[in-house]
Amino acid sequence: MLDTTKMIKRLACASLLAVLAACGSAPVAPGFYRVERGDTLSKIARSNRQAVQSIVRWNNLANPDSIEVGQVLRVAPPGGAASTSGAVRSNGSASASATPRAAPVESAPSAAPAPTISLVWPADGTVFRRFDGGNSKGIDISAAAGTPVIAAAPGTVVYAGNGLRGYGNLLILKHNGEYLTAYAHNRLLLVKEGESVNRGEKIAEMGDTDTDRVMLHFELRYQGRSIDPSRALPPR
Numbered sequence: 001m002l003d004t005t006k007m008i009k010r011l012a013c014a015s016l017l018a019v020l021a022a023c024g025s026a027p028v029a030p031g032f033y034r035v036e037r038g039d040t041l042s043k044i045a046r047s048n049r050q051a052v053q054s055i056v057r058w059n060n061l062a063n064p065d066s067i068e069v070g071q072v073l074r075v076a077p078p079g080g081a082a083s084t085s086g087a088v089r090s091n092g093s094a095s096a097s098a099t100p101r102a103a104p105v106e107s108a109p110s111a112a113p114a115p116t117i118s119l120v121w122p123a124d125g126t127v128f129r130r131f132d133g134g135n136s137k138g139i140d141i142s143a144a145a146g147t148p149v150i151a152a153a154p155g156t157v158v159y160a161g162n163g164l165r166g167y168g169n170l171l172i173l174k175h176n177g178e179y180l181t182a183y184a185h186n187r188l189l190l191v192k193e194g195e196s197v198n199r200g201e202k203i204a205e206m207g208d209t210d211t212d213r214v215m216l217h218f219e220l221r222y223q224g225r226s227i228d229p230s231r232a233l234p235p236r
Contacts, residue, residue, distance in 0.1 A: 031076030035067050048075040066134070070224035117179045119152040119232045120200055123216045130230065137226040138182070138219035141206075145187060145214045149204035151197040152181050152218070152233075160193050167217070168209025173197065181229075184217040185209050 033044055041064045045052045056064050058074040067073070125143030129136055151173060158180070159172035167184040171191065174180055187207020197203055208214045220229040 031074060033073050033075045035069055035071040035073060037069050039067065039069075041065070041067060044073065044075065050075060062133075068225060072223050072225075117153060117175060117220075117232050119181070119220070119229065120150070121233055121236070122152045122181070122183060122218050123147055123149050123206060125206075125216070127236075128215075131226070131228040133226070133228075138217055139229055141216045141218065142214065143206055143216075145205075145207055147206040147214075147216075148202045149183055149186060149206055149216055151199055151201045151203050152220075152229075153179075154199045155181070155197060157191050157193050157195045157197065157203075160189050160191060162209065166210055168211060169204070169207065171204055173203075178223055180219075180221040182217075182219040182221070184219075185211045185215055 033048065035044070041052055041055060041061075045055055048055075052064065054077070055061070055073060055075060058078065061067070121141075123141050123143060125141040125147060127139055128142050129140035131137065131139055149171075153173070153175050155173035155175040157171060158174045159170065162169050164170055167182075169184075169186040169189050171183045171186065171189055172180055173183075183204055185207055186204035187209060188205040189203070190205070191197060191203045206214055206216050211217075218229055220227055220232060
């Protein structure tokens with residue numbers, strides 16, 4: 001029990017998967033906020049004296065009701081531009097003298113970016129489920145048991161184990177300060193935590209641990225938030 005608890009805490013502190021509650025996070029730049037357990041967009045907006053609509057616009061949020069633990073949100077106008085909601089006094093009321101200004105064209109670091117990481121396919125097989133940002137946080141590939149699973153990019157193994165419910169035998173690779181890839185449901189893990197791996201190196205064998213079919217569930221995460229791996233993979 002003690003080893004499992006330590007393993008889950010280590011996952012959470014590293015912000016490896018948004019499905020875990022963060023017990024500690026790297027600091028974010030001024031004007032940004034990292035989502036914590038129990039947060040809602042309206043709560044974050046009130047805490048930062050901004051309009052919900054402004055935060056939605058600054059972060060290109062398609063669904064304001066769907067934010068994830070560990071997600072980094074812009075909570076201040078880009079470039080120091082005034083919020084279109086007007087200046088806010090200490091009592092929370094809008095200042096009548098404040099003149100809203102149109103904000104410039106904005107880009108949101110927390111919105112799913114065009115990936116600047118180049119990946120190779122982590123396994124041969126048939127993609128039977130694709131990323132949708134909701135029920136599917138990655139892509140699912142089916143093939144025969146024992147099919148080689150390879151590192152999609154060079155990196156370091158930051159997790160190797162089966163302590164995360166629903167993922168079976170899981171590997172997580174860290175590629176730089178912003179990107180992680182996850183490889184779930186393996187029958188055999190061939191690398192250990194702390195090891196460096198090369199692109200295309202065999203790291204596991206496909207299996208059906210904690211699932212009802214042989215498959216590889218593959219995720220790509222940017223700043224702790226899941227994004228579509230297909231955007232960084234070559235066409236098939």
